[in-house]
Amino acid sequence: MAWFKREDRKIKIPEGLWIKCNYCREIIYRKEVEKNSMVCPKCRYHFGISIEERIALMLDEGSFKEQDSNIYPFDPLTFRDSLKYKDRLKNYQKSTGYADAFISGEGTINGKPVILGVFNFKFMGGSMGSVVGEKILRATEASFSSRSPLIIVSASGGARMQEGILSLMQMAKTSAAIARLSEAGVPYISILTDPTFGGVTASFAMLGDIIIAEPKALIGFAGPRVVEQTIKQQLPEGFQRAEFLLEHGMIDMIVERKMLKETLAQVIRFFG
Amino acid sequence: MPKELLEFEKPLIEIEERIEKLRSYVQIEDPRIHAEIEKLTKRSQYLLERIYLKLTPWQKTQVARHASRPTTLDYIDILIEDFVELHGDRHFADDPSIVGGIGKFGDRSVVVIGHQKGRGTKGKIYRNFGMPNPEGYRKALRLMQLGTKFKRPILTFIDTPGAYPGIGAEERGQAGAIARNLFEMCRLEVPIIVSVIGEGGSGGALALGVGDRIIMLEHSIYSVISPEGCAAILWGDGTRAPEAADTLKMTAQDLKKLGVIDIIVKEPVGGAHRDPKIAAQSLKETISKALKEIESIPGDKLAVMRYEKFSKMGVYKEDH
Ligand SMILES: [Zn+2]
Numbered sequence: 001m002a003w004f005k006r007e008d009r010k011i012k013i014p015e016g017l018w019i020k021c022n023y024c025r026e027i028i029y030r031k032e033v034e035k036n037s038m039v040c041p042k043c044r045y046h047f048g049i050s051i052e053e054r055i056a057l058m059l060d061e062g063s064f065k066e067q068d069s070n071i072y073p074f075d076p077l078t079f080r081d082s083l084k085y086k087d088r089l090k091n092y093q094k095s096t097g098y099a100d101a102f103i104s105g106e107g108t109i110n111g112k113p114v115i116l117g118v119f120n121f122k123f124m125g126g127s128m129g130s131v132v133g134e135k136i137l138r139a140t141e142a143s144f145s146s147r148s149p150l151i152i153v154s155a156s157g158g159a160r161m162q163e164g165i166l167s168l169m170q171m172a173k174t175s176a177a178i179a180r181l182s183e184a185g186v187p188y189i190s191i192l193t194d195p196t197f198g199g200v201t202a203s204f205a206m207l208g209d210i211i212i213a214e215p216k217a218l219i220g221f222a223g224p225r226v227v228e229q230t231i232k233q234q235l236p237e238g239f240q241r242a243e244f245l246l247e248h249g250m251i252d253m254i255v256e257r258k259m260l261k262e263t264l265a266q267v268i269r270f271f272g
Numbered sequence: 273m274p275k276e277l278l279e280f281e282k283p284l285i286e287i288e289e290r291i292e293k294l295r296s297y298v299q300i301e302d303p304r305i306h307a308e309i310e311k312l313t314k315r316s317q318y319l320l321e322r323i324y325l326k327l328t329p330w331q332k333t334q335v336a337r338h339a340s341r342p343t344t345l346d347y348i349d350i351l352i353e354d355f356v357e358l359h360g361d362r363h364f365a366d367d368p369s370i371v372g373g374i375g376k377f378g379d380r381s382v383v384v385i386g387h388q389k390g391r392g393t394k395g396k397i398y399r400n401f402g403m404p405n406p407e408g409y410r411k412a413l414r415l416m417q418l419g420t421k422f423k424r425p426i427l428t429f430i431d432t433p434g435a436y437p438g439i440g441a442e443e444r445g446q447a448g449a450i451a452r453n454l455f456e457m458c459r460l461e462v463p464i465i466v467s468v469i470g471e472g473g474s475g476g477a478l479a480l481g482v483g484d485r486i487i488m489l490e491h492s493i494y495s496v497i498s499p500e501g502c503a504a505i506l507w508g509d510g511t512r513a514p515e516a517a518d519t520l521k522m523t524a525q526d527l528k529k530l531g532v533i534d535i536i537v538k539e540p541v542g543g544a545h546r547d548p549k550i551a552a553q554s555l556k557e558t559i560s561k562a563l564k565e566i567e568s569i570p571g572d573k574l575a576v577m578r579y580e581k582f583s584k585m586g587v588y589k590e591d592h
Contacts, residue, residue: 076530076587077521081506130586137583159475159496161505164520165532168496169585171475172482175454176582183459199496201447202435202475207455221447221475222437230437240442250445 021045022194023216037257039215046194046214046257051103054118054153058261059107064116066105068138073100073131077164085162088124096123100131101156104139106148110265115143117152119200126156128200129163133170136204140177140188149187149268154205157223158198171203178207187271189264192219192242192251210267211251212260213242219251278334280323281542287316320542327491329523330514333499335491336470340545342552344371344386344429347469350552351559352377352384358418360411364444367408369400369432370480372415377427378560383419385412385480386429389470402471403436406449409479413453416460423571425463425563428480433498435476450479457482458578461571465562467555468492468524468533469544484578485562486533488524489551491543494533495522532585535562 019030023045033040037057038047049057055064079085093099101123107116117139119126136152143150159167181188190208192201194217202221205211213219220227220240228235238244245251255263277285291312297305327335335341348355348371355375359366372385390399412428419426435446457464464483472481472494488494502516503509527533537551537558544551566574 070591072589072591074587074589077519079519081519130588133586134588161497161502161520163587164496165494165522165527165530166586168474168478169532169582171451171478172454172458172582173585175451176458176482176579179455179459180579182455199475202450202479203454204451206445206448206451220442221435221450222442226437227439227442231439236439239439244443248443248445250448 019047022047039257043216044256045216048121048155048194050122051098051118051120055103055107055116057257058151058153058264059109059114059116060111064105064107066103067142068104068135069099071099071131071134073129073163075162076130076166077162079162079164088162092123096120098123100129100135101126102128102132102135104135104142106142106146109261109268112265112268113146113148114264114268115139115146115148115150117150119153119155121155121195124160124162126154126200127158127160127162127167128156128170128174129160129167130170132160133167133173136170136174137177140174140181143186143188144181144184147184147186149189149271150181151189151191151264152204152208153191153193154196154200155193156196156198156200156205158200158202168199171199174204175207178204182207182209187268189267191260192245193217195219197221197223206250212253212255212263213245213251215242215254215256217242219245276339278331278338280327280331280334281320283323284316284319287312287319291316317541324491324542328514329493329517329520329526330499332491332523333471333493333513333517335543335545336493338543338545339391341470342544342548343391344384344388344431344469346548347429347467347552347555348373348375348384348386350549351556352382355384358415361407361414363407363410365405365407367400367405367411368398369402369404369436370408370412372412374418374424377425377556377563380563381422381424383415383424383426384429385415385426386469387432387477387480389431400436402432403434404432404476404479405436405438405441406444406446409435409449409453412480413456416453416457416464420460420462423462425465425567426460426483427559428464428466428483430466430468430472430477430480430494431470431492432473432476433471434473435479450475453479454482458582459575461575463563463566463569463574464578465559467537467559468494469555473498482578482582484566484574484581485535487535487537487555487558487562488527488533489537489544489555490524490539492524493517493522494524494527495520530587 352375389402466483
């Protein structure tokens with residue numbers, strides 16, 4: 001399920017003045033992309049952004065209060081490949097400054113309280129292991145007891161292989177949590193960003209009352225490489241892009257980053 | 273003795289051949305021949321037992337995928353009386369890689385659903401190697417809801433390499449179909465007993481796997497990714513699958529230790545394919561016992577207990 005080859009785990013943004021678009025492959029002046037909320041001016045592809053940028057983009061300034069930051073991963077299988085999973089975790093904790101691949105907390109959107117969870121793709125490709133699953137469960141429970149809408153922004157390669165079957169079970173765990181929230185009549189909005197795959201799409205991410213995707217985001221169950229190898233044909237143009245999902249009826253809408261907060265505010269107003 | 277011996281069963285070949293040869297002489301009335309056959313048969317049984325006591329995870333993977341391993345329909349044949357197969361997701365198609373229907377399990381009416389692998393080239397292609405499309409999962413959900421409507425327990429059987437990674441599957445919402453099953457299964461108000469009978473491949477397996485009791489056959493496997501896929505990602509080398517199989521902790525015994533499954537069912541010596549009837553009988557007793565434990569619990573309470581069971585899964589540290 002974690003189909004990303006190692007070189008893909010990091011978003012490929014060459015350092016320096018220029019940046020190559022992951023979609024149209026144009027080389028663009030970095031400053032121009034940055035002042036445009038990391039959106040390609042040529043094709044509207046939305047680059048990955050940091051957790052801090054994401055929170056700033058979606059919530060009222062200074063309203064975010066992180067919760068469950070005291071949960072840390074460990075290595076239940078004593079998994080090792082070229083590196084021990086333990087050491088791999090330490091490296092990612094050092095490079096990202098976060099304990100794992102998911103941050104959650106409460107905040108407001110135009111004054112309305114929400115519970116927000118955000119994936120950090122830079123932490124092991126945003127893969128979902130026990131910590132991510134537990135934090136999603138707790139965010140959902142926070143939403144359940146406060147009745148504030150739950151918003152989860154996904155960017156993930158899927159389940160975290162290094163935690164084996166336990167990471168697979170996070171799919172059931174998070175889906176169960178969303179089902180309970182749904183029965184309580186509390187809204188859940190799922191936002192899919194580039195890329196979202198595997199065990200994340202095949203659980204809570206596709207279970208939103210409202211599902212929103214960012215333009216050109218790659219979203220699917222099986223990674224494009226796996227599909228290509230299976231069918232032994234070239235994939236059709238635009239396969240698994242947000243526009244493809246919209247066309248096939250899998251998501252409610254595609255929303256540009258600069259319109260995201262307003263759209264959320266509108267949706268939340270509807271739910272009261 | 274089945275023809276398809278696995279690589280690690282090779283020590284048996286010589287003995288089996290000698291038994292075979294002796295059998296061609298049995299018309300000669302010589303008690304020594306019978307005695308020798310008996311001795312060799314015992315020896316072969318003993319060796320088989322020894323081999324199967326110490327199977328590595330990769331060897332278990334071979335057994336779990338064995339071409340003659342009993343499939344869902346084989347178990348249904350033995351466990352379920354008056355089985356009526358039901359087809360289709362009522363939206364797009366009938367997916368032959370998931371079978372389901374209604375029937376009698378002992379004196380109870382039940383809904384049965386399972387992944388189905390085919391036999392022989394034609395059969396395998398027809399069943400898509402047990403890899404469902406979204407229609408399969410939607411059919412499964414439809415049947416589970418039928419069971420709930422009429423308050424019948426649900427038995428599921430897991431045996432799939434994984435959900436099918438194809439263009440059509442993506443177009444028709446493979447991820448959403450699996451997600452929907454997880455969402456619904458955790459709140460159905462009837463008993464759900466899950467049995468992993470062969471290969472439990474990732475999300476495509478879990479989509480039938482949310483239940484009150486999770487049973488695994490002794491030599492079945494259940495994993496977040498296939499050992500080949502894991503090896504390809506970790507080392508860029510699918511042939512290192514045996515190592516990946518060790519690392520992933522995917523055997524029934526590992527999963528029991530990790531608290532992910534509840535019960536392991538012993539298989540006949542040499543694996544379920546050597547005696548499907550005995551394997552089915554053991555499975556039947558275990559499912560019966562599991563059903564008896566939970567069938568008097570009211571449906572709404574059962575759903576809450578199932579939620580709690582799955583919400584506890586995972587291992588992490590917490591500072592206070
Ligand atoms: Zn572009």
